[in-house]
Structures are given as structure tokens and as C-alpha cells.
Amino acid sequence: MQIGKREEFDLNEMAIFVHVVEAGSFTGAAKNLGLPKSTVSRKITQLEERLGVRLIQRTTRSLRLTDTGNAYYNQCARILGEIEEANIAVTRMQSTPTGTLRLTAPVLFGATVLSGLIAEYTEKHPQVSVDLVLSDQKLDLVQDGIDVAFRVGNLEDSSLIGRHLGDARSLLCASPDYIKQHGMPKHPENLAEHSLINLTQWASWQLCGANEELYNHNVKARIQVNDFASLYTLAMSGAGISPLPTLIAAPAIRAGSLVPVLQDWPFEASPIHALYPSNRHLSAKVRSFVDFVIESVRPTPPWEVGVITELTPAVPTDIDNQ
Known part of the structure; x- marks a missing residue:
């Protein structure tokens, strides 16, 4: 076999050959495969002609594998078995997470x-x-x-x-101690009276009130940071009012360690x-x-x-x- 040259082969012919060997006759193989006996016989003949060898010695009463046929059967049975295992594995991957x-x-x-x-x-x-x-x-x-x-x-x-x-939502939050000391804002306009902690990249806070009312607050922050973890730590420590995603603030709010501020005015x-x-x-x-x-x-x-x-x-x- 030359490198780069693709030899012709027919898996169907190989499978029929294996069935004939395992059934011991063309008739038995044809019955197992649901094919006419003439089709099975023709496929074996085509396979032998393609390979240029005799695989099966035929008599009126029995079939006998040649030495070449026996070696070819072992190889075909192994290949077809591996193909079946591959099909089963792929099917299992589609039905079982792996x-x-x-x-x-x-x-x-x-x-x-x-x-x-x-x-x-x-x-x-x-x-x-x-x-x-x-x-x-x-x-x-x-x-x-x-x-x-x-x-x-x-x-x-x-x-x-x-x-x-x-x-994903964000709320303004502060510690209970901060609210106790500085009071709770009643309206976004009151934020100007408080210490604000902000993300560096946020120049303003757009808050959403009832009836789709929007309030845009230009933030004059006392402290600016560039990540939510620092915002959270500063808010927990009582440094001021901070915008926090509920993803990070929810446990502290439920525990009472943080208090929502202007809860009726969340971020979008x-x-x-x-x-x-x-x-x-x-x-x-x-x-x-x-x-x-x-x-x-x-x-x-x-x-x-x-x-x-x-x-x-x-x-x-x-x-x-x-």
C-alpha cells in the first residue's frame, strides 16, 4: 500500500464476511442479516475480487476459511468490534454527562x-x-x-x-452604624448630604424610581475604588453609602450587616x-x-x-x- 494512496474498502462487505464466518453458512448469515442469500454470496465474491485472495473455500455442504481468510476474519472482527464500541461510547456521551x-x-x-x-x-x-x-x-x-x-x-x-x-441588580447600601449616625436618605437628592463611595469608572448613578421615573445623580465621591470587593469592604466598615450588586451584598443584607438605602430607587x-x-x-x-x-x-x-x-x-x- 503506497503512502498517500487511499485503498478502497467496504465496511458493509467486511461485516457480511464476519456474519458468514460466525453463522457457518451463507444461508444462516442471510437470515441473520435479513438479506437474500444471493446478495450475501455476491458481496463475498466482490470482497475476494477486491482483495485478490480466496477467503472461503466453498463446497456443496460446508464453508471453510483459508489461512488468509482466518487472518482476515480476526482483523475484521476486531475492527468492527472497535467501531461498535465507539458508537456505544458516543451514544453514552449524549445520554450520560461525561x-x-x-x-x-x-x-x-x-x-x-x-x-x-x-x-x-x-x-x-x-x-x-x-x-x-x-x-x-x-x-x-x-x-x-x-x-x-x-x-x-x-x-x-x-x-x-x-x-x-x-x-443582576445593584442597590445603594450602608452599614447600620453609618445610617444610625448620619440618617437614612429619603430621596436621591439627599445623597449630596452623605459620604459616598463609588467605582472609579462611574461618573453618575442612574436610579430607577416608581412609574419608570429616572434620577441621575452626579457622584461626588469621598472614596473611589476600581472594584466591587473594595466597595463592599468600605460599606461594611461604615465609610459611607456604596452601590453594590446584590450578587455580593445579599448575604450581608439578610444578616443585617448592610442596610439597603433608597431601596425604591434601585439601579437598572x-x-x-x-x-x-x-x-x-x-x-x-x-x-x-x-x-x-x-x-x-x-x-x-x-x-x-x-x-x-x-x-x-x-x-x-x-x-x-x-
Whole structure:
């Protein structure tokens, strides 16, 4: 066989040959395969002509393998067995979660919510391993080999499937000691009288009141930082009023360590979606993980329990862009 030259072969002929050998006759093989005896005989003849060797010695009463035929049978049986095992393995992968699940998510959502869900999921599915990439940059699912991406914000036009998990919201928060000492603002206009802690990149706070009323507050911050973890620490220490995502603030609010400020004036909500390429031929690991996450956070996301009530959702439904 020359390198680079593709020899012709027919798996169907090989399978028929194996059936003939194992049945001991053309008649038995034809019956097992549901084929006419003449078709089985013709296929064996074609196989022998293609190979240029005699595989089976035929008599009126019996069949006998030649030495070449016996060696060829062993090879064919092994190859066909491996093909069957491969088919079974692929089918099992589609029905049983297995393999490595590669995920990406924004840093805050991944650290506060997704990591805990991954721990629960992998305990239930020990054959699945997870590679989680936390980044506030949007990775390309195909180019970066991502199975599922979690995104905060409105979805861009694409062919991806989007499953809505809930909404990311931010509230103004302060420590109980700060409120006790400085009082609770009654209206966004009162914020000018307070010590404010802000993200460096936020020049103003756009707050959403009742009846879709908007209030834009130009922030004159006493302290500015560039990450939410520092905002949280400063708010907990009583340094002032800080905008905090419920993703990070919810446990402290429920425990009474933080107090919502102007709760009727939250920031605009941003939808959170799980994105994956297509429902068609979706692997069991992707389908089961996304379903698990959906079941874990609906109908009320854990980062809103006891914190957010009666607020309009950012996005009402899942999105299928196929």
C-alpha cells in the first residue's frame, strides 16, 4: 500500500464476511442479516475480487476459511468490534454527562454564584470535570473552546442560544452604624448630604424610581475604588453609602450587616444568560449543567431572596436565535 494512496474498502462487505464466518453458512448469515442469500454470496465474491485472495473455500455442504481468510476474519472482527464500541461510547456521551465542561463567566458572578453551583453539579456528576475561566472580557465560544458562557447585559445578535437565569441588580447600601449616625436618605437628592463611595469608572448613578421615573445623580465621591470587593469592604466598615450588586451584598443584607438605602430607587437591572451554540446534538454535559443551573436559580435567584421584591425583570423569556 503506497503512502498517500487511499485503498478502497467496504465496511458493509467486511461485516457480511464476519456474519458468514460466525453463522457457518451463507444461508444462516442471510437470515441473520435479513438479506437474500444471493446478495450475501455476491458481496463475498466482490470482497475476494477486491482483495485478490480466496477467503472461503466453498463446497456443496460446508464453508471453510483459508489461512488468509482466518487472518482476515480476526482483523475484521476486531475492527468492527472497535467501531461498535465507539458508537456505544458516543451514544453514552449524549445520554450520560461525561468529559470536561469548559465555562466562562464574569468575575463577580463566577466567584459569588457559579463556583458554588459547579461544586454541587460535579458532586452529582463525578464523570464531569470543569474548566472555569473568569473574565470580564467576552470570550469567543468557538475560538476559545467554550461550552457555556454566562453573560451579564443585553445579548448581541448571534446564533447562540440564550437561557435567562435572572437579573443582576445593584442597590445603594450602608452599614447600620453609618445610617444610625448620619440618617437614612429619603430621596436621591439627599445623597449630596452623605459620604459616598463609588467605582472609579462611574461618573453618575442612574436610579430607577416608581412609574419608570429616572434620577441621575452626579457622584461626588469621598472614596473611589476600581472594584466591587473594595466597595463592599468600605460599606461594611461604615465609610459611607456604596452601590453594590446584590450578587455580593445579599448575604450581608439578610444578616443585617448592610442596610439597603433608597431601596425604591434601585439601579437598572441587567439580564444574566447562559449561552451555548445550539440545541442540535447538544452533549449531555452541557444540557444537564445548564438545566441544573436554571433549576437552581429560578424562580427567585438566591442573590435576590430577602433582598429584592416586586421589581420588573430585565428580560422575561429565554432567547433562541436559531
